[in-house]
Amino acid sequence: MAKYDTVIRNGQVADGTGRKLFAADVALKGDRIAAVETPGTLKGDNEIDARGKVVAPGFIDVHTHDDTALIDNPTMAMKASQGVTTVVCGNCGASAAPFTRSDIGHFLTLIVKKQANIAKTFGEFATKVEAAKPAINGAFLIGHSTLRMNAMGDDLARQASASEIGVMRDLLDQSLEQGAIGLSSGLFYPPAMAASTDEVAEIAKPLGKWGGVYTAHMRDEGDHILKSMDETFEIGRRAGAEVIVSHHKCSGRPNFGRMKETLPKFTEAMKQQQIAFDVYPYVAGSTILRKEMLDRADKVLITWSDTVADVSGRDLKDIAKEMGCSIYDAADRLQPAGAIYFMMDEKDVQAAMAHPGAMIGSDGIPFDTHPHPRLWGTFPRVLGHYSRDLKLFPLEDAVRRMTSYSAQRFHLAKRGEVKPGFYADLCIFDPATVIDTATFDKPISPAKGIDTVLCNGAIVWRDGKPGGGRSGRALKRQDLQAEAKASA
Ligand SMILES: [Zn+2]
Numbered sequence: 001m002a003k004y005d006t007v008i009r010n011g012q013v014a015d016g017t018g019r020k021l022f023a024a025d026v027a028l029k030g031d032r033i034a035a036v037e038t039p040g041t042l043k044g045d046n047e048i049d050a051r052g053k054v055v056a057p058g059f060i061d062v063h064t065h066d067d068t069a070l071i072d073n074p075t076m077a078m079k080a081s082q083g084v085t086t087v088v089c090g091n092c093g094a095s096a097a098p099f100t101r102s103d104i105g106h107f108l109t110l111i112v113k114k115q116a117n118i119a120k121t122f123g124e125f126a127t128k129v130e131a132a133k134p135a136i137n138g139a140f141l142i143g144h145s146t147l148r149m150n151a152m153g154d155d156l157a158r159q160a161s162a163s164e165i166g167v168m169r170d171l172l173d174q175s176l177e178q179g180a181i182g183l184s185s186g187l188f189y190p191p192a193m194a195a196s197t198d199e200v201a202e203i204a205k206p207l208g209k210w211g212g213v214y215t216a217h218m219r220d221e222g223d224h225i226l227k228s229m230d231e232t233f234e235i236g237r238r239a240g241a242e243v244i245v246s247h248h249k250c251s252g253r254p255n256f257g258r259m260k261e262t263l264p265k266f267t268e269a270m271k272q273q274q275i276a277f278d279v280y281p282y283v284a285g286s287t288i289l290r291k292e293m294l295d296r297a298d299k300v301l302i303t304w305s306d307t308v309a310d311v312s313g314r315d316l317k318d319i320a321k322e323m324g325c326s327i328y329d330a331a332d333r334l335q336p337a338g339a340i341y342f343m344m345d346e347k348d349v350q351a352a353m354a355h356p357g358a359m360i361g362s363d364g365i366p367f368d369t370h371p372h373p374r375l376w377g378t379f380p381r382v383l384g385h386y387s388r389d390l391k392l393f394p395l396e397d398a399v400r401r402m403t404s405y406s407a408q409r410f411h412l413a414k415r416g417e418v419k420p421g422f423y424a425d426l427c428i429f430d431p432a433t434v435i436d437t438a439t440f441d442k443p444i445s446p447a448k449g450i451d452t453v454l455c456n457g458a459i460v461w462r463d464g465k466p467g468g469g470r471s472g473r474a475l476k477r478q479d480l481q482a483e484a485k486a487s488a
Contacts, residue, residue, distance in 0.1 A: 004029050004044040005457065011050030011428065016057040016403035016417040018396050026055055028424045031456040031471065035420055050428050053451055056399045057416050058085025058136075058425030059379045060406040063215075063246055063278045063361025065089065067096035067125075068117040070134040074470065078366065079136060080461040081446035082379040083427030083453050086137040086475065088410055091246055091363070092217040092287075093145035093186025097125035098171055100150045123178035126474040134472040135460040137425070139412060139480075141215055142175045144168075144185035144200060145192045156191045165202050173206040179476030181410060182213035182241070187231075188220070189288075197231050201238040208240025210477060213410060215244040221251040222296060225262060233269050244409060245277035247363050248352050249285065249344050252296035256345035263355050270357060276409045278361035279352045281381050283344040284440070286365060286372035289337035291328050297341035300327070301440065303368040305337035313370035313441070338365065340372050340440065353382070354392050359406045373443040377436030380447035384435035395431055412475060413484035421487065424457040 004027035012021040013036065027035040027042045035042055061079060067089040070076065079087060089095070097119040119125035122142065129138055147168040148156055160168065172183055183204050186192050204214055214236050218228035229245070236243035245266075250258040269275050286303060287293075294300060300316040311319055311334060320330035331337070352358055360382055364375030379402055387398035407416030414422045427450065434449030446464060453461035458469025 002043040002045050003027075004034055004042060006046040006048060007042045007044030008048045008050050008055055008426070008428065010039060011053050011055035013418050014054050014056040014396050014399040015419060016399060018400040020396060021054065026418060026426070028454070028457050031424055033418060033420055033422050033424050036418060048428065048452055050451070052430065053428050054395070054431050055418060056083070056427050056429065057403040057418055058427050058453060058455060059083045059360075059402040060086045060088070060410070060412065060416060061362050061378070062088045062244070062359055062406045062410060063091050063280070063363045065091060065094070065363075065365050066138065067140065069366035070129050070138045070472070071117045071132040073366065074132045074134040075466045076135045076472070077446070077466055078364065078376050080453050080455075080466065081376065081450060083429060083450050084136060084379060085425035085427070085453065085455040085460070086139060086412060086415060088139050088141065088361070090141035090143055090180075091184045091215060093143040093184055093189060093192050095141060095143035095146045095184070097122045097146075098142070098150060098175055099146070100171070101153070121178060122175035122180045126179055126476060129474045133470040135466065135470055136455045136472040137475050138472065139181050139410060139475040140179075141182045141184040142172055142180045144183060144195070144203065145189060147171055147203065148191055148195070156194065158194050159196050160199050165199055168203045169205060172203060176206055176210040176212050176477060179474070179478060180212070181475070181477050181480070182215060183207055184215040184217070184246070186217040188217050197234060201235045204235055204239035204241060211411065211481060212241060212477065213244055214239060214241040215246050217246045221249050222255050223252070225250060225255070225258065226265060229262065229265055229269070233273065233275065236275070237273055242274040242409070243276070245275070247285070247361065248277040248279055248358070250348050251285070251343050253298065256348060259348040259351040263351060266355065266357055276357045276359060277352070279349065279358050280361060280363050280374050280378055281349065281353060281386055282372070282374055283346050283349055284340050284342040284372065285344070286340045286363070286368075286374075287338065289331055289334060289339040291331050293341055294327055294331065297343045299342040301340040301370070302334060303338035303340055303365070303370050303372065305334040307336070308334050338368055350386070350390075350392055353386065358401060359409060360402045371443050373436065373438035373440055375438070376443065376445055377438035377447060380434050380450060381436035383429070383431070384449065388431065388434070411480055411484065413480045414487070424454055426454045428452040
């Protein structure tokens with residue numbers, strides 16, 4: 001018997017750190033990378049030929065709403081097909097746990113949709129995820145809006161009282177103890193809009209104690225974005241938590257070009273405290289359908305509607321014309337619904353992505369009938385379109401922004417590098433052909449050029465289809481910290 005389970009031969013390794021590509025064989029034993037050595041020197045029971053390909057760490061999708069998708073859709077083809085081996089869930093203030101009462105279920109939770117799989121405690125939710133044996137790993141944030149619904153029911157259009165803040169803080173504390181990795185807020189959305197800075201800063205206090213991160217879909221990504229950045233940074237400082245600004249964008253035509261203001265502001269603030277942000281590689285965003293957002297978008301496409309049939313994928317203007325009403329009235333009639341909003345400037349998107357503080361997150365919404373193409377296309381698009389074709393950054397740096405840097409920012413110990421002792425999360429891709437194929441017209445379409453994807457040593461994507469591997473895990477804070485400590 002050979003010393004190793006699998007050897008990946010003849011590939012060029014992009015190890016995740018940004019180091020230049022180098023020729024090496026990568027050996028796996030169990031769920032770990034066991035050796036990275038000179039080509040031809042390692043022997044395995046199985047071999048994967050990676051000639052002409054790049055062997056990279058599996059990508060970490062730092063911004064997702066895949067909480068319940070890991071349970072309902074455990075092959076996770078929309079992510080495994082892109083080379084993603086870990087998803088960070090519970091973003092934008094909406095998480096699938098904890099739900100301590102049954103009389104709640106605001107609209108926003110439709111983002112994590114399947115109500116059957118929400119759970120009373122985070123611990124219970126993590127157990128459900130593991131029982132589902134997903135193909136890839138999940139790490140989980142606790143949503144501030146979710147906490148609000150627990151403490152305040154449907155009475156959300158006001159500030160929380162001191163005792164309600166106490167309830168939310170305790171629930172966060174308990175969830176972090178059970179393994180959540182941080183708190184997310186979505187002050188942009190109705191369930192949390194009325195929350196003050198003080199409310200979030202008070203609730204966030206347990207982050208300091210447990211070493212959790214704070215991610216923010218900021219209150220305003222348009223006209224008042226600079227003020228919102230200050231608010232976000234302040235909450236992080238007061239909680240003693242590292243900050244990650246979600247899907248950084250300057251939204252709405254009047255704000256095009258304002259990366260010239262926000263990026264230097266990030267650079268300055270990063271000297272004072274730990275701050276990073278994520279970006280998706282598109283000029284359109286997507287979320288629930290909101291009338292307030294229609295004016296800032298050049299074009300709006302409907303992604304789903306629970307009340308009107310056959311509107312998914314269509315332009316709201318055309319739907320309104322057919323209904324013989326304004327787009328605002330049409331939006332009312334479609335509710336509850338989701339939409340894609342074309343509201344960013346291409347130059348801004350590129351500037352954000354190339355900033356030293358930027359990592360890649362898809363923000364894909366897994367249950368939409370006609371989803372934004374980012375759900376299936378984000379990572380190959382960054383590699384093929386932005387790195388190879390537009391030369392926005394070298395391939396090694398593109399990989400770093402999807403792997404080691406992301407793992408460091410979310411404290412995902414032993415993930416994100418091709419290095420002995422690290423978990424065998426790997427993506428083997430063809431650098432000459434890798435590209436997204438998902439479009440706004442045809443969004444459900446696997447990328448090209450992704451050869452083989454492994455998660456914890458098991459093949460989860462190969463030759464254009466799921467590989468059968470189901471060894472993904474719920475990555476829990478305490479396990480990650482123990483792992484980091486052991487290797488320190
Ligand atoms: Zn968001």
